Amino acid sequence: MLNQSLSKKRKGFEVLMKALMLLSVGLTAALVLFLLIYVLGQGVPNITWELLSTKPSYLTEKIGILPDILNTVYIVLATLLIVLPLGVGAAIYLTEYASNKKVVGIIEYAAETLSGIPSIIYGLVGMLLFSNSMGTCLMAGALTLVIMNLPTIMRTTQESLKTVPQSYREGAFGLGAGKWRVVRTVVLPGCVDGVITGCILSVGRILGESAALLFTAGFAHALNGIIDGLAAPGATLTVALYVYAKEQGEFGVAFAIAAILMVLTVLINFAATLVQKHFAKRRSL
């Protein structure tokens, strides 16, 4: 008798817990779906060819986001161009060359911590370090983003360097190869996936960044080539979104940009998964 009532109680509890969990899953899914549909619904109708292909004009009072798109491309390119050699180089040094494991540990820990710091702090530091000397410009923004993304590139590269089998290194050393040759011919080809993954993650982060860039790169919408563009102040898409919504009350444009960013983010995540899968398959061969 006693046992039966106990098990009944237990069963009730189980059912309740299951229901609660289902509810929270449902709520989460509903929220995400709502956000997607709402942003796309508000944004997509506002995306026109004109919006994408022109710059804002005070004469016709029309808004175009081509400068912001280009600025985003410039800043992504400039950041990656600088952060890649630095991050990959640091990762190679730490995993392949550094002999003091304690120092390596400290640097890894610092990198881990750095990537958790709120981006507005990077913005503040970037302003003092770069904008004050070179002026508010995309390049100052890019340099700030370099500091922000350095830990990401370094860590993803390091992680994939660690998956290169030790036996490859031994094999190469055993044939009389020097350290650099081993790194270049056997180790580096094995960590391409980490580098690519790091790049994709960084691009995602750069696309989403606003706080750090407001401080350092400004928010102009001038149409420039890449060299002039980097030397001039400029808004990326995310910054432009903020400016149009907050300063000018142009919610249609803001939502159009939001929709574009959202689609790009989904694509980036998809690309990252694809790269990981591709290399996982090759590795298990």
Next chain:
Amino acid sequence: MSNIISVKDMSLWYGDHQALKNVNIEIPEKSITAFIGPSGCGKSTFLKTLNRMNDLIPGVKITGDIRYEGTDIFSKEVDVNNLRKEIGMVFQKPNPFPMSIYDNIAYGPRTHGITNKVELDEIVERALRDAAIWDETKDRLKKNALGMSGGQQQRLCIARALAVQPNILLMDEPTSALDPISTSRIEELVVELKEKYTIVMVTHNMQQAVRVSDYTAFFLLGELVEFDKTDDIFSQPRDKRTEDYITGRFG
């Protein structure tokens, strides 16, 4: 027959742990020397010392004297990369690089400065022939080496080691990961190779030592207990411990 390697009073520590104690051995040229002994007695450690692969492990300390053709291998004048070119190595687990068969074999020669295509082609073919794997690979030289069977991969690794034209080939249990057919092919190969090379081979397989080797060294707990002609070691061991080991009384 002269000795190509001579080791005097050699000891080795991994940190505080002494893995080799006062090893003395003279390894004769153009012959096959087998290292036997229970697991953990230091066979691999000793083998890896001979071409300084232990340099890669942090915290290793080595004392004593190791000479290759009369030269102290730890002296400042010795370039460790050249030493490893002269004293090649084949590992327990086949470890081809994830590249084509051709590039695997050409890796060593390219490392040592050979870039001429005709010359490389010749070296690759000769190495693959010497390792008795030419017929199986000649039509797929551009294919990835990881697509081969374990036995083929190991012979490829032997060919890769031969391609730099070493004098000595160190082999650490080269057949332990292979099936019996691949094993006997590699054993035949090793016997053929001693025409041109000095071979030092670690094995856990007593029959293998008897079948292929001319000399056998028995290690126990970091000591070289006995070193002699293989026939003598297995028919009339001088040390009680050797006798116990080869008759299977422990190990």
